[in-house]
Amino acid sequence: EAGVTQSPTHLIKTRGQQATLRCSPISGHTSVYWYQQALGLGLQFLLWYDEGEERNRGNFPPRFSGRQFPNYSSELNVNALELEDSALYLCASSRGQEGYGYTFGSGTRLTVV
Amino acid sequence: SQQGEEDPQALSIQEGENATMNCSYKTSINNLQWYRQNSGRGLVHLILIRSNEREKHSGRLRVTLDTSKKSSSLLITASRAADTASYFCATAITGGGNKLTFGTGTQLKVEL
Numbered sequence: 536e537a538g539v540t541q542s543p544t545h546l547i548k549t550r551g552q553q554a555t556l557r558c559s560p561i562s563g564h565t566s567v568y569w570y571q572q573a574l575g576l577g578l579q580f581l582l583w584y585d586e587g588e589e590r591n592r593g594n595f596p597p598r599f600s601g602r603q604f605p606n607y608s609s610e611l612n613v614n615a616l617e618l619e620d621s622a623l624y625l626c627a628s629s630r631g632q633e634g635y636g637y638t639f640g641s642g643t644r645l646t647v648v
Numbered sequence: 649s650q651q652g653e654e655d656p657q658a659l660s661i662q663e664g665e666n667a668t669m670n671c672s673y674k675t676s677i678n679n680l681q682w683y684r685q686n687s688g689r690g691l692v693h694l695i696l697i698r699s700n701e702r703e704k705h706s707g708r709l710r711v712t713l714d715t716s717k718k719s720s721s722l723l724i725t726a727s728r729a730a731d732t733a734s735y736f737c738a739t740a741i742t743g744g745g746n747k748l749t750f751g752t753g754t755q756l757k758v759e760l
Contacts, residue, residue, distance in 0.1 A: 539690070566746060572688075577736065578750040591747050623688060633746050634698065636681055639690035 537561070541626050541640035548616050548647050556611040556643045560628030566590075567609040568629070568637065569601060573622040581624075584609055585631045616647045652737045652751030660757045667724040669754040671737030672717075678740045680713055681748065682722050685734045694722075694735075727758045 540559045548554050560567050569581040580593040584603035598614040607628075613620055623644050627637035655670045671680070679698045683691040697704045697713045697720070704711045710723040724731055734755050738748040 568747070570750070577752045578691075580747065580749060583745075583747050590745060625690060627691075629746055631746070633678055633740060634696070635746060636693035636696050637683075637691070637748065638693065639683075641690045642688075 539626060539628050539638050539640035541624075541643050543643060544641070545644045546646070548645065550616055550618060550647055552616050554613045554616060554620075554645055556613075556624050556626075556645070557608065558611070558626030558628075558640060559608045560626075561638050563630070564628035564638070565607055565631040566629045567603055567607065568627045569609070569611050570625045570627070571595075571622045572625060572642075573619075578625065582611065613645070618647050621645060621647045652739050652749060654735070654737060654751045654754040656754060657752070658755045658757070660759065661727060663727060663729055663758055663760050665727055665758075667727050667731070667756055667758070669722045669735050669737075669756070671720045671722070671751050673720075673737075673739045673751075674718065675739075676742040677715070678742055678744075680711075680720050681738045681740075682709075682711060682720075683736045683738060683750075685736065685753070687733075691736065724756075727756075729758050729760055732756060732758045 566585040570578040583591040601611040603609045623642045625642045627639045629635045652673045681696045682694040685691045708725045713720045734753045736753045737751045
């Protein structure tokens with residue numbers, strides 16, 4: 536069974552540009568979660584999608600947005616990049632119901648210069 | 649502040665010793681989970697304990713949950729160098745669906 540795949544692995548952008556990160560969940564998982572992990576810090580919750588709908592959003596500005604496609608894959612967009620957006624962005628998937636653990640991808644390392 | 653906070657922030661032990669990490673949280677939960685992260689890569693799910701459970705085992709892992717104290721502990725017995733990683737607790741708060749809020753993590757180093 537394929538795991539959660541994220542692309543690209545690394546991304547270097549200039550301040551003010553836009554970044555698009557992609558995530559494909561495990562087959563059968565309908566929920567996708569996005570987290571930001573700045574260097575040496577914990578995971579900050581960004582977004583949760585299930586069945587194509589945004590279920591919850593973390594305390595991030597509106598320039599962080601995303602969507603989930605009919606095949607349950609997901610995209611995270613970050614507009615007007617700032618230096619402090621540099622971080623590891625982790626995607627995870629799970630079954631939609633409560634009580635299931637997450638399967639994480641290996642992450643996208645975004646560097647804003 | 650974080651829903652979950654781990655203690656200690658860092659732990660260094662010798663191979664063969666036991667490692668204990670603690671997690672405290674603030675609000676009512678449906679379940680609590682522990683994850684491992686190696687060198688800034690993706691996290692790996694270790695174990696899930698539900699709010700009506702007090703203890704759970706998986707291989708060399710033992711997790712306890714005390715909902716009255718809003719705390720959990722992860723015990724790794726007979727540690728190995730390969731256990732060197734960061735360990736995070738994560739909570740699914742009551743009414744929050746399956747969204748997890750992660751703690752600050754404990755960096756475990758197991759030396760030969």
